[in-house]
Amino acid sequence: MLDYTFWLEWAQFAVRWVHVITAIAWIGSSFYFIALDLGLRPEAGAPRGVHGAAWQVHGGGFYHIQKYLVAPERMPSELTWFKWESYATWLSGFAMLILVYWLGAEFFLVDPRVADIPVWAAVAISFGSLVFGWLAYDFICKTRFGDDNTRLMVALYVILVALAWGYTQVFSGRAALLHLGALTATIMSGNVFLIIIPNQKIVVADLVAGRVPDPKYGKIAKQRSTHNNYLTLPVLFMMVSNHYPLAFSSAWNWLIAALVFLMGVTIRHFFNSHHAHKGTPWWTWGVTAVLFALVVWLSSLGPGDEAVGLDEAALAPAQARFVQAPGFDEVAGIVMGRCSMCHAAEPGFDGIGRAPKGVHLETPAQIAAAARQIYVQSGLTHAMPPANLSLMEEAERAAIRAWYRQAMGLASAG
Known part of the structure; x- marks a missing residue:
């Protein structure tokens, strides 16, 4: 007999497959362009407005890539946009949230030992937290406080840690870390859908109209793209964590999440410095190892809600x-x-x-x-x-x- 649970399992499998495929495409293109951008160098005889260029080899062919700091003098005849990878990743991830954690709230979202709340309230908190997280982040970015990117990143980290703790007070350990990842992914996709792509469209519209584009739009988009770069690895950890109870069921799961965000920074700092030809900071791997050792140690201090x-x-x-x-x-x-x-x-x-x-x-x-x-x-x-x-x-x-x-x-x- 083919019942509701049978079809639900296959729906989850199909959507998860799409989610993994689109996430690979998005993360791959994101990491590639970050590495490309950091590796660009001035080139003699380059057209006016070219900020830097790079020669690359792949698949038996040579590629010559140039980047305009703002925009070329005229609109090119063909322009490739990188956006659907992000959109499809978020949409498929949100579908997974509905199929697994909303439709299966009694099993995976609500834990009476943590917070004995009705399913409708848990789903409302689940959705509302994603909306709140994006609005709070976007608001801070657009204030004068957000002009200093280092200060902004520290504030974002504090907010994420606070939300990590908050999720563990409402949801099961598995759902708490998953929602922290979903919130972070929402911020990342929101950056693409609501900031980066609209700003690029403004620049394109200026080119078509024969106007000189305002460089501020590129600067804003670059800031949000940098945030996405440092948030990617922690998001992957949160998504994978639901398979490993040592992470999500630990009494210190929220602190484990906080350390994972720091590991995302140290790992990306190594690769970003390397691609920018600013040296090879091997010390970042030592720091990462220490942070991971702390994660392992925290997981050994005692189980969380699963042992109650x-x-x-x-x-x-x-x-x-x-x-x-x-x-x-x-x-x-x-x-x-x-x-x-x-x-x-x-x-x-x-x-x-x-x-x-x-x-x-x-x-x-x-x-x-x-x-x-x-x-x-x-x-x-x-x-x-x-x-x-x-x-x-x-x-x-x-x-x-x-x-x-x-x-x-x-x-x-x-």
């Missing part, structure tokens, strides 16, 4: 129905017998030091809270147990399917 005892009374109504559904006692016995040796506070399987993805399956309440993962991983597929090491039988998988579908109001598996 969860009883049936703490379950959201949507999760409690799985306890009440026919067949739950049988499924609970199956899961505890086949899965809990790894999915435990202290895993008993060799080589497993921590419950995979922070999912604990030692009590009925924990099993109910992870109902959807159990259904997909062990009911619809044979993904769990891995290699069927605990010898889960087909009849047991059928029992899991029947239980989940009963709880979801669907017909039992045939």
